[in-house]
Amino acid sequence: MNLYLRYFDKETLVFNVDDAISFLSSIPEIDMDEHLEADIRDYAASNVYYPKRYKIRPRVYFIIIKTEAASMLDFKQKKAVRPTIAGESREAAASALSRLVDDRPGWYEGALDFKRVVMIPATGKFEYRDTRFVAQCKANSPQDCYDRIVEHLRGRVDSRSQFPSVKGKNFRYKYLGYWK
Incomplete structure (x- = not known):
């Protein structure tokens, strides 16, 4: 599972949690402490696929998104969308409309x-x-x-x-x- 991180115009696609933490540590506005690091590691290890945002100060956040994309281009073109959830909801909607x-x-x-x-x-x-x-x-x-x-x-x-x-x-x- 890869991670997409974004803070304003700074963004990256990393392949492990350590790279994500080093990217966030390189941004001066983000105060990387052990609690934030532990929370990011927990999020990466969990089965949650929803994007997660972290508050830096009022109305300023950075986001982390789990993705299957192998490159930034694939992520931007949405080639790594999880088809099982989208396919199931489309099938349910189609059957409801056919009824x-x-x-x-x-x-x-x-x-x-x-x-x-x-x-x-x-x-x-x-x-x-x-x-x-x-x-x-x-x-x-x-x-x-x-x-x-x-x-x-x-x-x-x-x-x-x-x-x-x-x-x-x-x-x-x-x-x-x-x-x-």
Whole structure:
């Protein structure tokens, strides 16, 4: 595992912790003590892949990033990205999106959180209010359920109301069963 270190315009890619510590020691603004050195060694030995930043003074940090890159050019071109995590999240997102359009006729319960425009009677002005709408409807797919709910609401609320995407977290559905 290699380490990328950066402090303002000073950056390097090192292949072991000792080189990282010597690079940081060469920067006068960084006070390298035994606690900082031990923390850097612990971070390098851990299974954590998130970047780590260390505070030098208020609003001034240096960062360390674990990478598989063999050279600075590979790191800059993001050739050493960990594919397992990125691939798994893409597959999960793709399967969630494909479930939205799967043809499965039946009863659905859809819940939609949207921004509804309402008038305040005291002032005569309008404002957005977070509103939840839950409905049970016959539909052929979750996408169809969403479309039916939005179509129903468009005729009953102010046209300036804002509806979320079917792909977002503000639309939830549950399949209740096949209709007869």
